[in-house]
Amino acid sequence: MSGPLLQIDGLHIAFGSRSVWRDVVRGVDLRVSAGEVVGLVGESGSGKSLTALSVMGLLPLGAKVSSGRILFDGTELVGMRDGAMNKLRGRDIGMIFQDPLSALNPAIPVGKQIVDSLRTHASMTRRAAEARVVELLDLVGINQPAERARAYAHELSGGMRQRVMTALAVSSNPKLLIADEPTTALDVTVQAQVIGMLDRIRRDLGIAVLFISHNLDLVASICDRVSVMYAGRVVESGAVEPLFDAPRHPYTRQLLRCVPRLDGGTGPMPTIPGLPPRFGSVLPGCAFTPRCVVSQARCSAQAPPMRRESGHLSVCWEGVP
Amino acid sequence: MSTDAPPILELRQIRKEYMLRQGMLARLRGGGKPFAAVDGVSFAVPRGSIFGLVGESGSGKSTLAQIIVRLIEPTSGTMLFNGQDVAGLDRAAAQRFRRGVQMVFQDTGSSLNPRKRVRRVIAEALAARGVTRANAATETARLMDRVGLDTPMLARFPHELSGGQRQRVGIARALAMAPDLLVADEPVSALDVSLQGQIINLLQEINASLGLSIVLISHDLAVVARVCSALGVMSKGHMVESGPPSRVLVAPEHPYTRTLLAAVPSGLKGRRQTDRTLMDAFAAGDMAAATAPVGSEA
Numbered sequence: 001m002s003g004p005l006l007q008i009d010g011l012h013i014a015f016g017s018r019s020v021w022r023d024v025v026r027g028v029d030l031r032v033s034a035g036e037v038v039g040l041v042g043e044s045g046s047g048k049s050l051t052a053l054s055v056m057g058l059l060p061l062g063a064k065v066s067s068g069r070i071l072f073d074g075t076e077l078v079g080m081r082d083g084a085m086n087k088l089r090g091r092d093i094g095m096i097f098q099d100p101l102s103a104l105n106p107a108i109p110v111g112k113q114i115v116d117s118l119r120t121h122a123s124m125t126r127r128a129a130e131a132r133v134v135e136l137l138d139l140v141g142i143n144q145p146a147e148r149a150r151a152y153a154h155e156l157s158g159g160m161r162q163r164v165m166t167a168l169a170v171s172s173n174p175k176l177l178i179a180d181e182p183t184t185a186l187d188v189t190v191q192a193q194v195i196g197m198l199d200r201i202r203r204d205l206g207i208a209v210l211f212i213s214h215n216l217d218l219v220a221s222i223c224d225r226v227s228v229m230y231a232g233r234v235v236e237s238g239a240v241e242p243l244f245d246a247p248r249h250p251y252t253r254q255l256l257r258c259v260p261r262l263d264g265g266t267g268p269m270p271t272i273p274g275l276p277p278r279f280g281s282v283l284p285g286c287a288f289t290p291r292c293v294v295s296q297a298r299c300s301a302q303a304p305p306m307r308r309e310s311g312h313l314s315v316c317w318e319g320v321p
Numbered sequence: 322m323s324t325d326a327p328p329i330l331e332l333r334q335i336r337k338e339y340m341l342r343q344g345m346l347a348r349l350r351g352g353g354k355p356f357a358a359v360d361g362v363s364f365a366v367p368r369g370s371i372f373g374l375v376g377e378s379g380s381g382k383s384t385l386a387q388i389i390v391r392l393i394e395p396t397s398g399t400m401l402f403n404g405q406d407v408a409g410l411d412r413a414a415a416q417r418f419r420r421g422v423q424m425v426f427q428d429t430g431s432s433l434n435p436r437k438r439v440r441r442v443i444a445e446a447l448a449a450r451g452v453t454r455a456n457a458a459t460e461t462a463r464l465m466d467r468v469g470l471d472t473p474m475l476a477r478f479p480h481e482l483s484g485g486q487r488q489r490v491g492i493a494r495a496l497a498m499a500p501d502l503l504v505a506d507e508p509v510s511a512l513d514v515s516l517q518g519q520i521i522n523l524l525q526e527i528n529a530s531l532g533l534s535i536v537l538i539s540h541d542l543a544v545v546a547r548v549c550s551a552l553g554v555m556s557k558g559h560m561v562e563s564g565p566p567s568r569v570l571v572a573p574e575h576p577y578t579r580t581l582l583a584a585v586p587s588g589l590k591g592r593r594q595t596d597r598t599l600m601d602a603f604a605a606g607d608m609a610a611a612t613a614p615v616g617s618e619a
Contacts, residue, residue, distance in 0.1 A: 043513040044484075158378075187377035188540065188584040195586075214513065217588035244589045258514050260543030262570060262585070268525060269518035269547060275483055276513075 003074065005175055005208050006032040006055065011068035013050050013059065013232075021066060025050050026232040028068070030210075032176065037202065037209045039219035039240070042229035045276055048212050051229075052178050054078075055210075056095055057085045073175065091121040094169030094207075098181040100161035104153040110164045111137070111149025114171050121172040136167040139204075141197050159190035163197060170205060177202065180212045195222060216259055220244045228252050231277050231287035238312035248314035250295075251288045286316065294318055327404030328365040329502050329534040330389065335362045335398035337384055358384040359395070360558035366502070371528055371535045373545035373566070375581070376555030382538050385555070386506045389536060390424050403501070420450060423495035427507035429487035433479040439490050440475040446497035460497070468493045468523060485516040492523065496531075503527075506538045521548060542585060546570050554578050 013025035025047040032038045042048045053059050055070055057077065070077040072093065077085070089095070097103040105113055111133045118129040130149075137145035140163040153161055162182060169177055179198065183191040199222055202209050213219050219226055220240055227237035228249065236249035247253045257270040274291040277283060286292070289299040296317055304317045338355040359381040366372040376382045387393045388400070391407065400407050402418055410418060426432035433442060443464060447457050465472055468489040479487055488508060495503055505524060509517040525548050527533050539545050545552050546566040553563035554577065562575040573579050 043515060189377065189580055192584040192586070215586065216514070217586040220588035221586050241589065255515055258518055259588075260517070260541060260547060262543045262546050262582070264543060264547055266547055268522045269544075271518035271522065272515035275485065275516075 003071075004031040004033045005036075005073060006030070006210065007069070007071040008051070008055070009069045009071075011051065011054065011070065012066045013047065013054055013063055014066040015063050017062060021064075023066060024063075024232050025054075028229070028232075028234055030227055030234070030237075032208050032210055034175065034208055035206050036225065037211060037223045039223035039226035040210060040212045040229065041214060041216060041219050041226060043214060043276055045231075046229040047232040048229050049180055052095075052180050052210060052212050055178060056089050056093060057082075058089075087121075090117060090174075091172045092174050093176045093178065094172070094174040095178040095180065096162065096165045096169045096182050098184050100158070100165040101153055103165060104161065104168075106153055109150050109152055110156070110168075111151075114149075114164075114168050117168055117171050132171070133167075136171055137164070139170075139201065140164070140167045141193075142167075157190075158186050159194055162186065162194050166194075166198060166201065170201060170207065173205065174207060176208045176210065178210045178212070181214070182211075183218070184213070184215070191218075198222075216244075216256060228255075231283070233287070233315065234313075235288065235316070236312075236314045242312055248312065248318075249316050250292045250318060254291075254293065326368055327401070329368040329403060330366040330536070331401040331404075332365070332385075332389075333363050333399040333401070335385070335388060335395045335400060336360055337381075337388060337393065338396040357396075357558050359388065361398075362553075362555075362558075362560045364553050364560060364563055366534055366536060367550075369528070369532045369534055370550045371525070371537055371548055373549035373552030374536060374538045374555060375540060375542055375545050375552060377540060377581075379557075380555040381558040382555045383506060386424070386504050386536070386538055389502075389504050390422050391419065420498050421501040423498050423500040423503055425488070425491050425495050425503060425505040425508050427511055429479070429484065429491050429511070432491060433487060433494075435479055437478075438475065439470075439477055439479075439482075442490060442494055443475075443497055446494045450498050452497075464493045464496055467496060467527070469519075483516075484512050485519060488512065488520050489523065492520075492527070496527070496533075500533065502534045502536065504536045504538070507540065508537070509544065510540065517544070524548070542570060542582065554581070 008028055008030040011025055011028040012023050014021040014023045016022055028051055030051070040048045040051065050059065050063065054065055055077065057080065065078050068078065072088065104110060114133045114136060115126065115129040118124045118132055119126065124132065133149050134145045137148055142148050142160065142163055156164065182198070183194050186194060195218065211219065211223055223240050225238065226240050226243055227234045228251065229235065230251050236243065236247065236252050247256060254272045258272060260269065272291050277287050285300040285302050286304045289295045292299065299317050304315050305320060306313060306315050336357055337359040338357050341354045341356050362385060374382045374385060388395050402422070407418055443461050444457060447460055452460055462472060465475065470486065470489050470493070474482065474486065482490065508524070509520050512520060521544055524535060524537070528535050537545065537549060549566055551563065551565050552569055553560045554569065554575065556577045562569055562573060562578050569578060570582065573582060
């Protein structure tokens with residue numbers, strides 16, 4: 001195949017109304033190749049979820065893509081008509097959300113929801129779809145799939161609901177699965193099971209995954225490449241091992257130190273001083289400057305340069321003469 | 322303080338049952354099956370220490386927190402506060418107890434009144450403790466300084482604060498009662514990782530400088546390992562294991578503790594070593610393999 005499956009160039013997303021628009025995602029570049037697992041990490045407000053939602057054409061009211069391109073399989077998604085977008089999402093791009101209880105319809109049995117998707121996107125007959133649902137629920141590791149298909153979302157546990165969401169998302173053999181904090185609401189043991197299931201399924205079906213998470217350890221354990229976002233920009237990206245082994249951006253380095261570790265010793269925990277910038281505040285230079293331990297005079301005034309060495313990108317003034 | 326002072330808190334065989342309603346007929350008969358959310362839990366919190374409670378949702382740790390602050394009464398068992406049985410307290414003593422045990426909640430969005438400014442949140446707590454209006458201003462300033470908030474924050478509403486700042490207000494409100502014991506129920510799990518440390522460090526500082534005893538409830542084993550002198554692992558209403566973190570988390574005896582430890586994503590290290598096999602084991606539902614002692618597989 002020529003080019004990546006998903007290619008985002010210079011994406012800006014703004015919030016506002018009428019004349020006043022403020023960019024909260026400020027020039028994101030991202031690539032996901034077929035079959036690849038790419039992690040997008042960042043704290044709340046960094047713009048990682050907005051970036052994912054813009055791919056699905058699901059930006060909340062009051063938000064819009066103000067500039068940039070989103071190419072999926074060579075097709076421009078920005079400005080695409082609703083009809084065409086509807087065909088794409090659910091069929092070629094599946095998505096699973098943090099809160100499956102609000103993403104699933106509470107009044108319709110979970111199996112019926114997958115049947116509806118299959119009939120819409122795969123033009124299956126009811127009978128064929130019902131048979132496929134049982135296979136899909138079995139695939140995501142649900143015992144007694146035929147019985148579970150008749151259950152309502154509230155009758156299932158959190159881990160089970162996330163499995164159902166996954167079955168729904170992969171039902172039409174998408175090329176790309178977007179997983180937005182899929183295990184954040186789950187207990188660690190259930191998280192490990194759901195992540196194991198996701199990893200197995202995407203290998204079996206050859207699906208590329210854009211994995212959005214604030215959990216660095218989780219991203220490190222399952223992704224091939226990762227992009228780190230801060231205040232609406234990608235500050236560092238690269239293959240997982242070099243990035244976590246030798247992070248280049250001061251934000252990534254400081255953030256990794258903050259992750260609590262079982263063998264982290266005692267005493268005060270490492271922290272990043274200060275707070276992330278408020279939504280939409282305009283910063284001429286690097287947004288991380290006030291919290292950065294290696295900041296220089298030019299950091300707050302001038303936008304830092306993008307530097308790429310063997311595929312490892314860092315956007316920082318550090319080490320620039 | 323003498324060395325043989327009683328622990329600030331001691332729980333003996335605490336049990337809390339809820340009736341499971343099984344439809345109309347059972348309800349009319351007054352029947353139903355009892356379900357023990359907390360089942361025979363005993364532990365003691367030495368004065369001035371931080372005790373950690375870990376476990377997953379449904380393990381009973383939050384029920385235990387509610388019992389400790391007496392939001393709910395246990396079905397059976399004894400709870401001693403400062404060596405005194407809290408069940409037999411008269412009105413005045415019960416009130417002193419309630420003042421002496423304060424709680425910090427996970428969700429500051431819902432545990433702070435959205436229509437009250439920070440100043441009023443703290444003023445009401447001080448008034449409840451009986452601090453005179455004349456002393457309230459200096460006391461408020463002292464509390465704000467203690468939790469690391471600037472005085473201009475007093476004029477803010479909760480929604481005008483960040484999550485970390487709101488949690489500091491929650492802690493200031495609890496401290497306004499001059500408590501002997503703080504029960505912190507998942508105080509940082511709603512916060513970003515770069516801010517979690519700030520709040521955990523604040524709790525540690527308060528513990529060290531005021532000698533305030535803390536029960537820290539968390540699902541994050543690493544946080545508990547770092548700050549607690551002892552911890553208890555809850556599973557299905559039971560405390561399956563307890564002791565200092567250096568033993569419980571390094572050489573766990575109970576299989577559930579091992580499962581919990583194994584499930585924590587371990588980043589790159591795990592990627593290179595065992596995460597894949599661990600995940601496969603979990604995915605296959607083979608908990609036994611996942612919890613087997615390290616080194617037991619070929």
